[in-house]
Amino acid sequence: SKFTLYRDRKSAADSADPVRVSYQVSFPGPLHGLAIGTPVELRGIPIGRVSALRLEYDRASEDIRVPATIEISPHRIAIPGETPIPRDDAKAATEATNRLFERLIAKGLRARLAPDNLLIGSRIVDLEFIENPTPAQLGQTQPYPEFPTAPGSGLSEIARSASAFLDQLAALPLGELIGAMREMVQHADAVVASPELKRSVKQLDRTLA
Numbered sequence: 052s053k054f055t056l057y058r059d060r061k062s063a064a065d066s067a068d069p070v071r072v073s074y075q076v077s078f079p080g081p082l083h084g085l086a087i088g089t090p091v092e093l094r095g096i097p098i099g100r101v102s103a104l105r106l107e108y109d110r111a112s113e114d115i116r117v118p119a120t121i122e123i124s125p126h127r128i129a130i131p132g133e134t135p136i137p138r139d140d141a142k143a144a145t146e147a148t149n150r151l152f153e154r155l156i157a158k159g160l161r162a163r164l165a166p167d168n169l170l171i172g173s174r175i176v177d178l179e180f181i182e183n184p185t186p187a188q189l190g191q192t193q194p195y196p197e198f199p200t201a202p203g204s205g206l207s208e209i210a211r212s213a214s215a216f217l218d219q220l221a222a223l224p225l226g227e228l229i230g231a232m233r234e235m236v237q238h239a240d241a242v243v244a245s246p247e248l249k250r251s252v253k254q255l256d257r258t259l260a
Contacts, residue, residue, distance in 0.1 A: 068124035070136070070144040073102065074152075074189075074198040076162045076176070077118045084174040085164065091121050093178040099123040101176060120195060121162075121176060123148065149196060152189055159184045161201035 057063040078085075082104070091099035103120035125136045125148040136151075137143040152160070161184060165177040181201050190197030242248060 065124075068126060069138040070126065070141050071099070071122040071124055072145050072148040073195045074121050074123065075118050075192060075195045076121060076198045076200055077116055078162075078164055078200055079202070082117050082119070082164070084167070084172045085119065085176075086173075089173070089175060090167075091123065091162075091176040091178065093128070096127070098125075098127045098178075119176075121198070125151070149189060152198070155180075156187060156189055156199060161187070162198050163201045 055066070057066060085101065085104065087101055087104060089101040090097045091101065099122045101119050102122045104117060107116045107118060108114075109116055125144060126138065128151070130136070130151065134147075136147045159180045159182070160178060161181045163177055163179065164174050167173040167175045179201075184201065187199035190199070
C-alpha cells in the first residue's frame with residue numbers, strides 16, 4: 052500500500068477536499084483579527100478558510116476597501132436527493148456550488164464576521180441565515196463572485212456595548228451611593244445592638260412560649 056505523508060494535520064485534512072471554490076467578500080469597517088487561514092463556518096461547521104486579504108483603492112468613492120478571498124469546500128455540504136457535486140471536474144463543481152449558494156443567498160444566507168477568541172481578538176467568517184435580510188444575490192465580479200455580507204456580531208459590537216456600560220457606570224453617583232449604604236449599615240448595626248430590641252426579643256420569646 053502507498054500512503055501520502057503531509058506536513059501537518061491541517062494539510063492532511065485539506066487533502067480530502069478535491070475542489071475548492073473561491074468567493075470574494077467585502078466586510079464593512081476594520082478587519083482586526085481576520086487573517087489568512089481564518090476559518091469559514093456554516094452553522095458552526097468549518098467548510099473553508101480565508102485564502103487572501105488585500106487593500107484596494109476605490110477611485111469612485113475615494114475609499115480603501117479590504118476584500119477578502121474565501122475558499123469553500125463544497126463537498127463538506129451534503130445535498131440529499133440531488134446530483135452530487137462533481138469531484139473530478141473543477142469547472143462543473145464551481146458552477147454547481149454557485150447554484151447552491153444562489154439558492155441559499157435568496158433564503159437569507161450572508162457572510163459576517165463573528166468573534167472566535169475574545170482573549171486574543173481572533174475572528175471567524177460566519178455564514179449564517181439572517182432574518183428579514185435585504186435582497187441580495189451572488190455578485191458576478193472578477194476574479195471571483197462577490198458573496199453578500201451582513202453586519203457582524205463581532206468585537207466592535209462587543210467593544211461598543213462595553214464602552215456604553217462603562218459610560219453609564221461612570222455617570223452613576225457612586226460616592227453618594229456608597230455613603231448612603233454606609234449610613235444604612237451603621238443604622239442597622241445600631242438597631243441590632245440596641246437594648247430595646249433585645250428586650251423585645253425576650254418578651255416575644257416569653258409570649259411564644
